Amino acid sequence: MPAAGLELSALRRCYGAVRALDGLELALAPGELVALLGPSGCGKTTALRIVAGFERPDAGAVRLDGADITPLSAAKRDMGMVFQSYSLFPHLTAAQNVAFGLRLRKTAAPARAARAEELLELVGIGGHGARYPHQLSGGQQQRVALARALAIRPKVLLLDEPLSALDAQVRLQLRDEIRRVQLDLGITTLFVTHDQEEALSIADRVAVMRSGRLEQCAAPAQLYQRPATAFVAQFVGTMNRVRGTMVDTDLVEVAGHRLPVDGERPVPGTKVEVLLRPEAVGLEAVPARAAADPAVGTVRTATFLGAITRIAVVLEDGTQVKADLPSHRASEFPAAGRARLVPAARPVLVIEP
Amino acid sequence: MAVTTDPPLAGAVDPAPTRRGLRRPRALGAWAAVAPLLVYCALFLGLPTWALLYEAVRRTDPATGVTSFTARNIAESWSGFYLTAMWGSLRLSLLTALICAVVGLMTAHTIAQSRGRMLRQAVLTASGVLANFGGIPLAFCFIAAAGTAGEATGLIRRIDPGFALDTFTGLVLVYPYFLIPLMVLTTMPALEGLRPQWREAAAGLGGSAWDYWRHVGGPILLPTLLGGFVLCFGSSFAAYATAQALAGGTVPLITLRIASVLSGNVLAGQENLGMAMSLDTIFICALMMAVYLPLRARSARWLDS
Numbered sequence: 102m103p104a105a106g107l108e109l110s111a112l113r114r115c116y117g118a119v120r121a122l123d124g125l126e127l128a129l130a131p132g133e134l135v136a137l138l139g140p141s142g143c144g145k146t147t148a149l150r151i152v153a154g155f156e157r158p159d160a161g162a163v164r165l166d167g168a169d170i171t172p173l174s175a176a177k178r179d180m181g182m183v184f185q186s187y188s189l190f191p192h193l194t195a196a197q198n199v200a201f202g203l204r205l206r207k208t209a210a211p212a213r214a215a216r217a218e219e220l221l222e223l224v225g226i227g228g229h230g231a232r233y234p235h236q237l238s239g240g241q242q243q244r245v246a247l248a249r250a251l252a253i254r255p256k257v258l259l260l261d262e263p264l265s266a267l268d269a270q271v272r273l274q275l276r277d278e279i280r281r282v283q284l285d286l287g288i289t290t291l292f293v294t295h296d297q298e299e300a301l302s303i304a305d306r307v308a309v310m311r312s313g314r315l316e317q318c319a320a321p322a323q324l325y326q327r328p329a330t331a332f333v334a335q336f337v338g339t340m341n342r343v344r345g346t347m348v349d350t351d352l353v354e355v356a357g358h359r360l361p362v363d364g365e366r367p368v369p370g371t372k373v374e375v376l377l378r379p380e381a382v383g384l385e386a387v388p389a390r391a392a393a394d395p396a397v398g399t400v401r402t403a404t405f406l407g408a409i410t411r412i413a414v415v416l417e418d419g420t421q422v423k424a425d426l427p428s429h430r431a432s433e434f435p436a437a438g439r440a441r442l443v444p445a446a447r448p449v450l451v452i453e454p
Numbered sequence: 455m456a457v458t459t460d461p462p463l464a465g466a467v468d469p470a471p472t473r474r475g476l477r478r479p480r481a482l483g484a485w486a487a488v489a490p491l492l493v494y495c496a497l498f499l500g501l502p503t504w505a506l507l508y509e510a511v512r513r514t515d516p517a518t519g520v521t522s523f524t525a526r527n528i529a530e531s532w533s534g535f536y537l538t539a540m541w542g543s544l545r546l547s548l549l550t551a552l553i554c555a556v557v558g559l560m561t562a563h564t565i566a567q568s569r570g571r572m573l574r575q576a577v578l579t580a581s582g583v584l585a586n587f588g589g590i591p592l593a594f595c596f597i598a599a600a601g602t603a604g605e606a607t608g609l610i611r612r613i614d615p616g617f618a619l620d621t622f623t624g625l626v627l628v629y630p631y632f633l634i635p636l637m638v639l640t641t642m643p644a645l646e647g648l649r650p651q652w653r654e655a656a657a658g659l660g661g662s663a664w665d666y667w668r669h670v671g672g673p674i675l676l677p678t679l680l681g682g683f684v685l686c687f688g689s690s691f692a693a694y695a696t697a698q699a700l701a702g703g704t705v706p707l708i709t710l711r712i713a714s715v716l717s718g719n720v721l722a723g724q725e726n727l728g729m730a731m732s733l734d735t736i737f738i739c740a741l742m743m744a745v746y747l748p749l750r751a752r753s754a755r756w757l758d759s
């Protein structure tokens with residue numbers, strides 16, 4: 102089946118006074134995996150449930166290949182849904198769970214069984230078909246849930262935090278498997294998560310949500326390197342916040358360096374916080390008895406991460422800054438030693454505190 | 455107890471041996487804790503049952519005074535007058551259990567669906583009390599309401615002119631008073647254990663509400679439903695005080711028959727026959743439990759996993 106495009110337009114949904122969705126816009130190209138990322142309570146589940154048809158929007162529309170499917174019930178949408186946990190039918194075996202949708206479609210029993218086996222194979226648990234859900238681990242249960250959702254050849258696959266109930270190791274493994282299966286089938290997929298690392302590693306594009314709205318939707322690398330807003334910058338990846346001052350309409354002074362400002366530009370003279378990635382912060386060793394300098398701090402910890410070492414420095418005013426250095430340079434910065442920040446000369450985002 | 459180490463902590467150090475080391479004292483401790491109950495059961499349940507069994511198969515010839523062991527008492531308890539009582543009990547239990555299973559399930563479903571926590575709490579508490587409300591107090595309440603001079607009697611007689619409380623129909627009306635709460639109590643956990651994801655998963659896979667109940671909700675609830683039915687049946691079958699107070703000698707029921715035989719009301723020297731009937735009753739209740747317990751275990755596994 103050729104993959105379908107999915108479009109969420111101007112979706113609104115209120116629960117009493119709570120605005121769960123406040124004009125959400127999002128478009129998925131056919132075959133694309135988009136991760137819907139945002140803090141807890143920002144409306145991700147609500148958005149997904151509206152797409153699935155379990156929930157009605159107050160306003161706005163959901164379109165599948167251009168056709169408005171907003172009035173359709175969940176049963177008529179042909180979407181595969183994977184829930185966070187405990188969604189398998191407990192009285193059916195894994196194979197019967199996978200075949201459930203086909204049984205409703207009156208597929209003949211032998212064809213059903215064959216398809217169930219094929220899908221269990223695809224998600225990596227062939228041979229477990231006769232087991233009941235309570236005889237499977239959490240990770241295996243989620244694999245069965247994925248197979249069950251895919252068995253009906255849905256036009257769109259929807260996953261709501263499918264990994265968040267699993268152990269860290271299983272989570273990583275299953276994340277890669279989900280991506281592999283998705284690429285194999287070329288199915289349009291919306292993957293909800295609150296874990297930014299998960300979103301960046303699995304998705305073609307990441308849609309960052311905040312308070313029921315879309316903040317930015319971009320490829321992982323772009324989201325990381327060129328965040329559109331301070332919210333996205335802080336939510337995605339590790340970010341330092343260092344005090345600085347606007348010295349010109351598009352220049353900020355931080356730690357004695359002048360850097361060009363991206364995004365919003367407060368008027369000159371404003372005290373701001375400058376957002377710096379750890380890899381955009383260099384360090385310089387300084388003698389212990391140097392003169393007082395707001396850009397100089399004390400080395401607290403060094404975390405070895407392989408090729409790089411992340412060094413945490415605490416400035417005079419108590420601000421903690423993390424800097425990533427090549428590991429061979431780490432020995433220049435022993436714990437309790439002194440170091441000066443050297444921000445890389447590239448555009449930065451600033452926020453007014 | 456001396457050996458209550460925090461298990462996860464102990465397990466983290468050295469899982470396998472610690473676990474083996476802990477299991478035995480812990481099991482011992484558990485046995486020690488239930489020992490008083492076991493002794494109590496043995497004394498006040500096991501011993502009487504044994505005595506009952508012994509008496510049920512013993513017969514003393516009134517003429518010669520010779521005692522012998524025989525199946526005659528039991529055979530007699532399944533014949534004539536006594537068989538009628540057994541039938542009466544079975545019919546009454548079956549009918550009330552059916553009514554209560556249906557009404558109780560609908561009540562429990564309505565409450566499980568409703569959002570009011572207060573309502574739910576109130577109904578559960580009331581059910582807990584009412585399920586144990588029987589005997590003379592219940593009979594008195596009903597006599598006051600629907601007895602010969604009762605407030606509700608006139609109303610009921612408009613539907614059934616021959617209605618009286620001390621009849622089979624009367625008992626069918628009274629028993630649900632404690633059996634419906636019993637059904638609510640047994641089915642409520644299962645109904646609340648039905649996860650909304652199951653309904654949504656079924657819908658997402660193309661199923662209607664009917665498909666959901668037919669293929670998911672129904673099969674998952676079935677063991678609990680049958681279990682509740684069996685429990686109501688057993689409860690109704692074994693009820694004595696309510697029936698005695700309401701319908702003393704007029705409705706043939708096995709429990710009433712046992713009582714009258716044991717108290718020597720009918721003929722002296724028939725205690726052994728009474729014992730035989732009691733044994734029959736125990737047998738039927740045990741049968742019910744044998745059906746109920748595996749059913750409950752099965753649905754518990756589904757609903758808790």
Ligand SMILES: Nc1ncnc2c1ncn2[C@@H]1O[C@H](COP(=O)(O)OP(=O)(O)O)[C@@H](O)[C@H]1O
Binds near residue numbers: 116121146
């Ligand atoms: N059924 C509901 N009734 C009332 N409020 C709800 C309901 N579902 C969600 N909400 C509210 O809507 C907001 C968004 O919820 P949700 O979509 O579940 O967020 P997320 O999945 O991003 O954590 C939250 O504030 C939540 O409390």
Ligand SMILES: [Mg+2]
Binds near residue numbers: 145146147
């Ligand atoms: Mg959610």
